[in-house]
Amino acid sequence: QVQLVQSGAEVKKPGASVKVSCKASGYTFTGYYMHWLRQAPGQGLEWMGWINPNTGDTNYAQKFQGRVTMTRDTSISTTYMELSRLRSDDTAVYYCGRGYTLDVWGRGTTVTVSS
């Protein structure tokens, strides 16, 4: 079945970087854009950007430009989201989601930023 499996929880110090992975299975990896979103504790969903797994093209939300990098490895059907210069307000659950309708989601990766 179609599945997105994300990497495990992370705890980081302010100023550090975090890299979260999202491994796709059950469908043609290069056939769907992959989006990254986050949800801070008790808050709503926030879109961070997308990557085209076929070409590697990306589009980042303005809020994250300069701090976020999305990449992919087609050989293992995996996309990555790296966020740098972490702050305490980056503490959130980070999700990957498939395609225009976000019809499939990963289970989320909790990133905690704390000194």
Added chain:
Amino acid sequence: QSVLTQPPSASGTPGQRVTISCSGSSSNIGSNTVNWYQQLPGTAPKLLIYSDNQRPSGVPDRFSGSKSGTSASLAISGLQSEDEADYYCAAWDDSLNGPVFGGGTKLTVL
């Protein structure tokens, strides 16, 4: 501050029909289709309605969506206790070249 506007809360009793509104602008809802997501406590969002009014396989027909102009609505009929969740609307935004979301509506089944 979310781009799409939803009421923060809604409620109903079992069996009732409830609706959740979602308001946007010409660059998102006005020119693209609307999707709705259900997020049960402690879980990832799940696609509930896509393309304004289409249900993915497995979603009960108690859930329906509609759109008019720059606003959309989600209706839940025959409310059940397991419908208690957060509901988010979303639409592609041509200015951002990405999806925008509502702030979410917490549905309570009384």
